[in-house]
Amino acid sequence: MKTCMTHAPIARLASLALLASLAAACGGEPDQPSLPGGGGGKADELGGELGERWDRDLLFTGLRVDLAQKSATAEIRLAPSSAPGASFDVKGLEVLAVRGEAGELPYRIVAGRLDVAAPRRGGEAEGAVALSIDYRFREREELEGQTTSGVTFTWPYFCGNLFPCKSDPADGLRFALELEGVPAKQQAVFPRTIPADAPSYMAAWAVGEYSYKKLGVTKAGTEVGVYWLPGEEADSLRGTAALAAHFDWLEQTVGPYLFGDKVASVSARWKNAYGGMEHHPFWHVDAGSMDDAYIHAHEAAHGWYGDGIRLRCWEDFVLSEGPTSYLAARAISAAGGAAAEKQIWNRFRARLQSAVASTDVVAWPDSCGKLDILKDNIYTSIPYMKGAFFLRAVELAIGRTAIDRALSRFYIANAGKAAGMADLIATLSAEAVAVGQSAATIESLAQTWLRSKGMPELPAMP
Numbered sequence: 001m002k003t004c005m006t007h008a009p010i011a012r013l014a015s016l017a018l019l020a021s022l023a024a025a026c027g028g029e030p031d032q033p034s035l036p037g038g039g040g041g042k043a044d045e046l047g048g049e050l051g052e053r054w055d056r057d058l059l060f061t062g063l064r065v066d067l068a069q070k071s072a073t074a075e076i077r078l079a080p081s082s083a084p085g086a087s088f089d090v091k092g093l094e095v096l097a098v099r100g101e102a103g104e105l106p107y108r109i110v111a112g113r114l115d116v117a118a119p120r121r122g123g124e125a126e127g128a129v130a131l132s133i134d135y136r137f138r139e140r141e142e143l144e145g146q147t148t149s150g151v152t153f154t155w156p157y158f159c160g161n162l163f164p165c166k167s168d169p170a171d172g173l174r175f176a177l178e179l180e181g182v183p184a185k186q187q188a189v190f191p192r193t194i195p196a197d198a199p200s201y202m203a204a205w206a207v208g209e210y211s212y213k214k215l216g217v218t219k220a221g222t223e224v225g226v227y228w229l230p231g232e233e234a235d236s237l238r239g240t241a242a243l244a245a246h247f248d249w250l251e252q253t254v255g256p257y258l259f260g261d262k263v264a265s266v267s268a269r270w271k272n273a274y275g276g277m278e279h280h281p282f283w284h285v286d287a288g289s290m291d292d293a294y295i296h297a298h299e300a301a302h303g304w305y306g307d308g309i310r311l312r313c314w315e316d317f318v319l320s321e322g323p324t325s326y327l328a329a330r331a332i333s334a335a336g337g338a339a340a341e342k343q344i345w346n347r348f349r350a351r352l353q354s355a356v357a358s359t360d361v362v363a364w365p366d367s368c369g370k371l372d373i374l375k376d377n378i379y380t381s382i383p384y385m386k387g388a389f390f391l392r393a394v395e396l397a398i399g400r401t402a403i404d405r406a407l408s409r410f411y412i413a414n415a416g417k418a419a420g421m422a423d424l425i426a427t428l429s430a431e432a433v434a435v436g437q438s439a440a441t442i443e444s445l446a447q448t449w450l451r452s453k454g455m456p457e458l459p460a461m462p
């Protein structure tokens with residue numbers, strides 16, 4: 001993919017349209033492969049009925065954003081479907097116009113939801129339906145959309161403050177981004193395209209006085225770099241000294257990276273938050289965490305788990321954070337040796353003990369699509385740390401070679417798709433059987449670490 005830096009306002013409408021049609025041409029499977037009654041007639045081309053419809057498959061969103069005017073156009077591609085209509089979250093947006101291939105389309109807004117009379121099929125490749133939505137957005141102090149510090153943040157379900165979207169983590173789509181109105185002397189760091197299906201919260205940009213350093217190129221040919229803001233160079237270079245080696249380890253161990261051939265950690269000046277956010281391929285790390293190698297490695301690992309494989313529902317959050325924490329620890333151990341390995345697992349133990357002491361919840365609730373990740377306490381340190389220790393315990397039970405093979409096999413089978421923690425446990429169980437252990441061993445570890453509260457007996461530490 002092309003580089004992500006823009007030094008001046010730009011407008012590339014033609015290239016955006018081209019990317020959109022390319023993405024549509026190679027987009028996902030239609031949600032209904034055939035239309036009853038021969039569908040796709042003339043009436044469709046004028047639009048369908050207005051109603052709430054969240055199950056329409058989104059294939060692509062191209063955003064052309066004017067940062068100075070706080071206005072944007074979203075070019076959206078929908079999969080063809082047996083029924084018309086599509087709904088989008090626009091809670092924080094002012095919608096100005098909705099157009100289809102034949103001109104303006106009827107729409108309505110109900111309680112932050114945009115219902116569009118989208119036709120069942122369009123004239124694009126594979127019958128994809130093209131929509132264009134003009135809208136305005138606003139800057140926010142909180143991490144819920146375009147922030148006043150120049151970065152965007154939409155996790156877990158605030159994409160509707162930045163662009164018309166579906167915040168369901170299972171729904172994957174491709175993106176193209178163009179930013180205009182970047183302030184003088186500032187640079188915008190963002191991917192021009194996201195070439196594989198990603199969750200809506202992955203797309204992001206960061207605008208500021210960024211400096212860049214190329215840290216290295218992996219064996220698979222991925223350029224790994226770091227962007228920092230004034231005053232942060234020393235911390236940023238210390239924190240990312242081994243990032244290229246960590247990324248290389250992930251590619252070699254887990255599988256090919258989906259989101260382009262240039263990746264970087266990007267400093268973000270968040271208010272009242274720390275750590276990082278998996279905005280691949282240019283993930284954000286809080287300025288105060290830029291010297292922390294673990295945070296960089298953790299966000300990098302989301303390229304495989306959490307972004308590369310999406311969550312079926314928020315209750316499966318442990319599938320994003322457990323493997324990510326574990327793989328980051330493994331990458332750090334592989335590059336840093338025994339002392340680094342001991343240090344990272346001691347850090348995890350302290351974080352686990354503190355998490356259990358403060359919010360003793362299960363890592364993996366047994367519903368799907370029922371709980372709110374923020375309001376129902378899924379987002380705590382528990383899924384991160386119990387997820388990591390679960391995998392550490394599995395590693396000790398079946399061996400490092402076997403768990404690596406399972407994590408890689410699972411990634412390759414599910415890359416670009418949504419999956420659940422139960423699916424990963426099934427893959428780990430199959431691997432256990434293949435090396436002469438029992439599936440019950442894995443089930444029992446899952447019960448202890450993921451389905452129970454309290455502080456289990458720790459697996460042997462390095």
Ligand SMILES: [Zn+2]
Binds near residue numbers: 298299302320321324
């Ligand atoms: Zn994470």
